[in-house]
Amino acid sequence: MTTLRPFTCEDMLKFNNVNLDTLTETYGLNFYMQYLARWPEYFQVAEAPNGEIMGYIMGKAEGHNTHWHGHVTALTVSPCYRRLGVAALLMNWLEDVSEKKHAYFVDLFVRVSNKVAISMYQALGYIVYRTVLDYYSGNPDEDAYDNILVISLNYFSDMRKALSRDKMKESVVPLHHPVRPEDVE
Numbered sequence: 001m002t003t004l005r006p007f008t009c010e011d012m013l014k015f016n017n018v019n020l021d022t023l024t025e026t027y028g029l030n031f032y033m034q035y036l037a038r039w040p041e042y043f044q045v046a047e048a049p050n051g052e053i054m055g056y057i058m059g060k061a062e063g064h065n066t067h068w069h070g071h072v073t074a075l076t077v078s079p080c081y082r083r084l085g086v087a088a089l090l091m092n093w094l095e096d097v098s099e100k101k102h103a104y105f106v107d108l109f110v111r112v113s114n115k116v117a118i119s120m121y122q123a124l125g126y127i128v129y130r131t132v133l134d135y136y137s138g139n140p141d142e143d144a145y146d147n148i149l150v151i152s153l154n155y156f157s158d159m160r161k162a163l164s165r166d167k168m169k170e171s172v173v174p175l176h177h178p179v180r181p182e183d184v185e
């Protein structure tokens with residue numbers, strides 16, 4: 001059985017089994033603390049009966065007017081607990097919290113090369129709203145290489161799902177041209 005519970009500071013000392021994954025972003029401790037302090041309702045852990053962390057989700061609410069939305073900053077499930085519906089459960093939680101805050105949509109950024117995550121988000125009703133170029137461009141030298149591998153590593157899909165407040169589904173009309181990070185709100 002899977003239990004969802006709020007993430008606590010102590011979880012940062014025991015989530016290595018989940019974060020040791022090349023597709024999982026690991027941030028500095030202060031980044032997690034900031035989310036814990038500002039958006040605790042968006043930071044949830046899925047726990048196994050033996051107390052092990054199966055996965056977690058970290059998010060926030062942001063934006064103005066019709067851009068008011070829930071955002072998934074991190075979602076990851078330990079390789080030992082994949083394909084059991086854990087990510088779907090965590091996403092459902094974040095969507096419920098966003099519904100209660102009367103958000104118009106939920107969004108997230110995922111590497112174009114992360115086909116598994118993109119399939120999962122599509123299965124959960126998300127669409128690719130737009131492509132973002134160089135969203136996390138850590139190494140400026142990478143941009144010098146003009147090849148498909150580097151392009152796919154540096155491109156992100158901004159995926160969205162409309163919530164019930166967006167009755168006309170205006171937030172999920174896809175943009176057909178890519179945008180740069182500075183154009184992302």
Ligand SMILES: CC(C)(COP(=O)(O)OP(=O)(O)OC[C@H]1O[C@@H](n2cnc3c(N)ncnc32)[C@H](O)[C@@H]1OP(=O)(O)O)[C@@H](O)C(=O)NCCC(=O)NCCS
Nearest residue numbers: 023075076077082083084085086087088110117119120123
């Ligand atoms: C992506 C990830 C979070 C999925 O977690 P999960 O708990 O295994 O996903 P779920 O079991 O909830 O899957 C829900 C649905 O997504 C789809 N899906 C999940 N994994 C899939 C895979 N490997 N291949 C194809 N579809 C997949 C399926 O439709 C699945 O439903 P089904 O099992 O009934 O067919 C997990 O693989 C992971 O942590 N990856 C590394 C970190 C990462 O990429 N995070 C997202 C970054 S934005």
